[in-house]
Amino acid sequence: MFDQKYLYFHSRVIADDGEVLVAEERSVTLNSGLTEMTNDGVIQWRFGSENTLIAEINKQANSMTVFDDVLDGRFRDGLKLDNQTGSLTITNTTMKHAGRYELQINGVIKPFNLTVVKEISVMEGDSVTLNTGRTEMDYNEIHWNFGLTNTCIAEIIKCFERFSTFDVLDGRFRNRLKLDHQTGSLTITNTRSTHSGLYGVEIIRNRTVTTYRFNVTVSGVFADSDAVQSVSVMEGDSVSLQTNSELQTEDEITWTFGHSETRIADINTKHRIFSTFDVLDGRFRNRLKLDHQTGSLIITNSRTTDSGLYQVTIISSMRQITNRFNLTVSGLFADSVKSVSVMEGDSVTSQMVANEFVECVHTSSSLPTVLCSVE
Known part of the structure; x- marks a missing residue:
């Protein structure tokens, strides 16, 4: 709009x-x-x-x-x-x-x-009011929009006495939006980090349109740029590393891996370019996906070699945010080694239990210890 x-x-x-x-x-x-x-x-x-x-x-x-x-x-x-x-x-x-x-x-x-554009900061869980600057109902229509796609989240149509909020964007604003019926101001209650982003309001009065914008930053678990979020996943599962933010028009996002900060993905929202990179001997090949709305990184079919430090940096002329994640991928065979003791010359049966190793230990030093893999 x-x-x-x-x-x-x-x-x-x-x-x-x-x-x-x-x-x-x-x-x-x-x-x-x-x-x-x-x-x-x-x-x-x-x-x-x-x-x-x-x-x-x-x-x-x-x-x-x-x-x-x-x-x-x-x-x-x-x-x-x-x-x-x-x-x-x-x-x-x-x-x-x-x-x-x-x-x-x-x-x-x-x-x-x-x-x-007015800058507004709020702590996660608090309420925030975006003011139209009106003191009375001297307008014909008011339309509130959010994000890169300018999604309509609330509106007032005076002639029909209609005051509406909309359950859109995966329900992130559900039961959290309130409109002031006199001024048209918008209040967001119980804020979440996913409410960060650019809000716009169009005030229509006698065929004249006035536009205000608000850049809202909701500070949550990543308020400290040195904080590291721990994320765990089982090998083979997918994992999403969340930016907890909505992509803005001028955002440039870079994802890196490891202490060497090897670039594995980036986003240029201005030119709508979303890229992943086949680096580090191809360990991430065909397994990285970028969320085009939030910039979050998804790793599919995770492996133990994916464990490590991930960092995302979001840069625009309005903001710079850095989030870090320590990802641990637990292997399927972790803690699944069983020991069985047997006397020399006796028989041993390996139980066919999926995803287990059986360690056969002979009591005689004349025979080597054997590690039996059960497929």
Whole structure:
């Protein structure tokens, strides 16, 4: 639902037009597209559904003005104009700066739609509320979305008095979502690490759409990057090493094995590339699978040689997370050796018990000890 053109979260975003995303408290520059204004050029910057004038350059009158006291002073000390190009920079962005901007150059209109992303952290098990910034029901519709696929998880349709939450994404939000009927804000109760990710809300009022985004991080068992999770599995079974996260648009994920940190799999979500590597003498050949939604690593038909230290690193311009797993694969024949004693010259019967070894020990030193394998 969000046709995003930029998803940059560095100290400053420069955008030419269209959809623009910026992290809260960062700066964003809306580019006029000019290298230099003409001597008689006039530029106006306007904001919001009322098309409120917030900045103007008039070269002929040799004037450059920012109107930062309008709209309750939300732009106060936060607007900068480039006198040469007419580009507008908004510093220390907040959710109130999100919305439609319009550049007018000698009658030509160039639109920008700015979305401000708010960072929110919460401990696993706690509740978190994503606020729309509304104090009353002054909207027509509200739509809440989650994740890379922008899955709709809740919505309000005012004219039908419909307030809905949806049991989607394998039920991860089941009985955990609550909508504020007055403001449209969304509360997630009893949070889990699988609730980490990018949330979006579209607020529709009189055919004007305002978009807010929230990057939620739920800290759970991996809050300490040095923590190692122990995982055990029986030989032959499959095992999944969980990232406990939803893939985001800019994520780059790398899976490594062993203390040498040999790369065995990686993901580039921006280009939708999911790769596994045939390394370490082919010990993982045809047995590694990547979950395209979470980035988790699945090892099929596990073997004792798969035991060891695994590490996953998730990197984007918004976050860097490292999780480590100590995997132990128990062999089928572990602890299955039985000892039987017999006198020299006597007979011994090996019971046909599956998956066992029988150690036949002769009491005479003239005969060697024999280890009998029962197939």
